[in-house]
Amino acid sequence: MVRTLVVVAILVASGCAGHAVRPEAVQHPSRSASPARATPLPSATTPATATLGTVAPVWLGKRPLPLAANGLGAIQPTPPELHDRAFTLPDTLDPLPGSGFASRVDRVPAEVLARSSWSPRCPVAAENLRWVRLVFWGFDGRRHTGELLANADAAPALVDVFRQLYAARFPLEEMRITRADEIDAPPTGDGNNTGSFTCKPLRGSTTWSEHAYGRAVDVNPFDNPYVEGDVLIPELASAYLDRSRQAAGMIHPADVVTRAFSSVGWTWGGNWRHSKDFMHFSANGR
Numbered sequence: 001m002v003r004t005l006v007v008v009a010i011l012v013a014s015g016c017a018g019h020a021v022r023p024e025a026v027q028h029p030s031r032s033a034s035p036a037r038a039t040p041l042p043s044a045t046t047p048a049t050a051t052l053g054t055v056a057p058v059w060l061g062k063r064p065l066p067l068a069a070n071g072l073g074a075i076q077p078t079p080p081e082l083h084d085r086a087f088t089l090p091d092t093l094d095p096l097p098g099s100g101f102a103s104r105v106d107r108v109p110a111e112v113l114a115r116s117s118w119s120p121r122c123p124v125a126a127e128n129l130r131w132v133r134l135v136f137w138g139f140d141g142r143r144h145t146g147e148l149l150a151n152a153d154a155a156p157a158l159v160d161v162f163r164q165l166y167a168a169r170f171p172l173e174e175m176r177i178t179r180a181d182e183i184d185a186p187p188t189g190d191g192n193n194t195g196s197f198t199c200k201p202l203r204g205s206t207t208w209s210e211h212a213y214g215r216a217v218d219v220n221p222f223d224n225p226y227v228e229g230d231v232l233i234p235e236l237a238s239a240y241l242d243r244s245r246q247a248a249g250m251i252h253p254a255d256v257v258t259r260a261f262s263s264v265g266w267t268w269g270g271n272w273r274h275s276k277d278f279m280h281f282s283a284n285g286r
Contacts, residue, residue: 053084054139064186065235073187075232078239082190085222086248088138089174095145096135101166103159104133108149116149117180122199123208129197130155130214134162136194139171139248146175149197151214154283157264158196158217164260171248172220189235192222209286216282219257223249228275243278251278 057079065073096102108116108131118126132148132155150158165172173192183200197214201207210216225237232238240250251257251270258268267285269277 053081054086056087056089057081060190061188063188063190065189067187072231072233073189073235075230075235075238076189078236079190082222082236083239084247085173085192086139086171087173088140088142088144088171091144091146092176093133093145093147095143096133098135099143100135101163102135102145103163105155105159106131106133112147112149112177115179116177116197117183117199118149118197119180119199122212124151124197124213128152128214132158132196134159134175136162136166136172136175137169139173144172144175146172146194147177148175148195148217149177149214150217151197154196154215157266157283160264161217161260161266164263165257168256168260170256173222173249187235189233189237190222191234192220194219194221210282210284215284216280218279219251219281220249221279223247224251224270224278226269226275226277226279 065076068074096104108118108126108129112131113126113129118129128151129149130152132150134146134148136144136146138144148158172194175194178193178195178198180199183198194217196211196217198209198211200209200212211218222234222237223240225240226233227241232241240247243250243252246252251268253270258270261268261281266281266283269275269280269282
């Protein structure tokens, strides 16, 4: 179990590949400048009658945190609306056909690439990325369609993994492609997007992370935060540091999520020795 953090000063700590960075695939989402959305499904409950935590607060992704000296957001207590987080954000895509699991893997259309973080300086060529669309269960108990950018050699494994998660009804809050403007946006500490490709080198280094190659995935980052010493990312996720909790969307040793990734040879950041990246899975263990 990871102890609950009481933060006086945020220490510089390692990110997804063990360097002093904010894990670059963790989103601090701004809901502006998003791609055109399909008509959202009506909510199962309304904000007036919903149980706290089942409807996204209107301020989600819109309240930048003050920055610490190392450039990370200042860690703050988890807001009541996010303590038992169990909502799913509207899909950004039209639904894949059918009533069960479905997936589609395509070369990346120009318009999709344009709304991603890819540029010619990235360590993977655009032609080696794939646009992966997948069906997943939301916390609302409904079938949703999301998207990932992933390396062509990782796409089949990811489809296999998310097929297993769908069969187990493991819930996700959202699954969408990270935009370039999100990478250096002021941190809000409340992102929970399941994503793969993010083109950013590790801070203070010329080394690219596995996310920059499309060979890593972060799953429900808020429910499964990154922690090392007195560093927590997302910065509002301290309610999820007690890993004995069995809240929906959390990842635990030998559960359906870790078993699914293990079945395709990917490893879990929750097993790292010096830091714990509970959201993170990668093909090479970094």
